[in-house]
Amino acid sequence: MAKNRFDQAARLTVKQDAPGFLGWALSLAPADFTFVGWLDTRHVPFPGETERTGDSVARLKRPGGTAPPWVLAVEFQTEPDPLIFGRLMVYQGLLWQAVKPDEERGSRFEIGSLVVNLTGSVSAARRMEWPEAELLTVLKPRERNLENENADELLKQIEAGTHSRWLLPWIPLMTGGDDADIIERWKLAAEGETDFHRRNNMGLLARVFAEVVDRKPIWDKALERWNVRESTLLNELFAERDLAVTLANVIAVLEVRLGKVPADLEAEVRAATNLADAKGWFTLALKATDFATFRNSAGL
Numbered sequence: 001m002a003k004n005r006f007d008q009a010a011r012l013t014v015k016q017d018a019p020g021f022l023g024w025a026l027s028l029a030p031a032d033f034t035f036v037g038w039l040d041t042r043h044v045p046f047p048g049e050t051e052r053t054g055d056s057v058a059r060l061k062r063p064g065g066t067a068p069p070w071v072l073a074v075e076f077q078t079e080p081d082p083l084i085f086g087r088l089m090v091y092q093g094l095l096w097q098a099v100k101p102d103e104e105r106g107s108r109f110e111i112g113s114l115v116v117n118l119t120g121s122v123s124a125a126r127r128m129e130w131p132e133a134e135l136l137t138v139l140k141p142r143e144r145n146l147e148n149e150n151a152d153e154l155l156k157q158i159e160a161g162t163h164s165r166w167l168l169p170w171i172p173l174m175t176g177g178d179d180a181d182i183i184e185r186w187k188l189a190a191e192g193e194t195d196f197h198r199r200n201n202m203g204l205l206a207r208v209f210a211e212v213v214d215r216k217p218i219w220d221k222a223l224e225r226w227n228v229r230e231s232t233l234l235n236e237l238f239a240e241r242d243l244a245v246t247l248a249n250v251i252a253v254l255e256v257r258l259g260k261v262p263a264d265l266e267a268e269v270r271a272a273t274n275l276a277d278a279k280g281w282f283t284l285a286l287k288a289t290d291f292a293t294f295r296n297s298a299g300l
Contacts, residue, residue: 006118009208010076011056013169016198020164022058022072024154025114025144034061039071042271044098046075047087057095059109069101071109078212080122088113088124089139113141118173118212121145147213151176158189165193168202172210172219183222246278253285254294265291268300 014021019035022028036059060070073091081087092111100107115124121143128137151174157163171177171186186206193199203223210219247270254261261269272278281298288294 006078006208006212007076009205010116010118013166013205014074016201017164017166018058020166022060022074022114024163024167025116026142032063034063035059036061036069039099041095041099044091044094046073047090057099059101068108068110071095071099071111073111073113074116075113076116076118078118080117080120082122084115084122084124085126085139088115088141092139113139115141115143117143117145117147118209119147121148146170146173147175149174151179151182155182155185155189159185165189165202169205169209172206172215173213177210177213178215178218180222183219187222187226243272243275243278246275246282247272250278250281250285253282254288254291257285258288258291258294262291265295265300 015038018038019030022035023030023033026033039057039059041057056074056076058072058074060072061067062070073088073095075084075088077084092113096108096111099109101109113124124143125140126138127140129135149170151171154163154167154171154174158165158167168186168190171182176182190199190202193202203226207216207219207223210216250269251261251266254265269281272281281294284294284297288297294300
């Protein structure tokens with residue numbers, strides 16, 4: 001299932017204050033966990049995706065030296081996927097097999113998932129039990145359905161300083177997220193961020209999410225005097241989208257002209273991080289007479 005720009009905006013938002021977001025989403029106090037970092041798991045594709053970016057799988061540590069470390073797969077959905085249970089089952093299994101906390105033999109992470117629905121709600125949890133056969137299969141991710149979250153309650157916690165200001169971009173998606181008083185309080189809370197660029201990015205991301213729930217005109221009008229300027233963060237968002245589209249087009253052109261693309265070549269193409277290179281490869285794909293010619297001209 002391809003990522004859209006709202007999913008990408010969600011991942012970018014979380015990156016601004018990962019401990020603050022994860023603490024809120026998991027209902028954990030700062031003393032209850034340590035965010036170690038994001039794992040690069042691009043070699044472990046999420047079912048339905050060709051590549052999983054490295055900023056969606058968090059490494060967490062519980063208090064105490066003996067507790068095993070955890071890996072948390074964070075999945076954002078613009079609209080709930082009714083098949084998310086099966087996709088998470090597969091992905092958690094792949095992560096458990098492929099990702100290790102250290103080089104010790106038999107060392108494994110504890111595995112969990114967090115599902116954040118930007119709109120709607122479909123439970124990914126399942127419990128399958130056959131007591132007589134002593135069979136039990138359970139999947140219970142932590143789930144946050146933002147349309148059921150209360151904007152006023154979260155704002156109060158942000159105003160009180162008990163939650164991160166980087167939860168503000170999610171407010172437009174929540175119950176009450178289109179209320180004029182809520183938006184005015186949002187602006188006051190955001191002004192507590194003294195760095196202009198970070199404050200600017202909060203407003204831009206809030207407007208992106210407002211579009212998901214048809215509240216963009218309200219937020220655009222409310223923030224029009226806020227002098228929201230072009231943002232490198234949003235440029236990054238759209239550049240990521242353009243790169244993914246261009247690379248997919250390169251593969252599609254090669255398949256149409258030359259047949260099935262070798263797996264190793266497709267992997268090299270999709271691993272590209274430079275949009276200019278990708279655009280160049282698209283032109284080369286239109287001219288290549290065989291895969292060897294394309295590899296040589298593209299430097300792959």
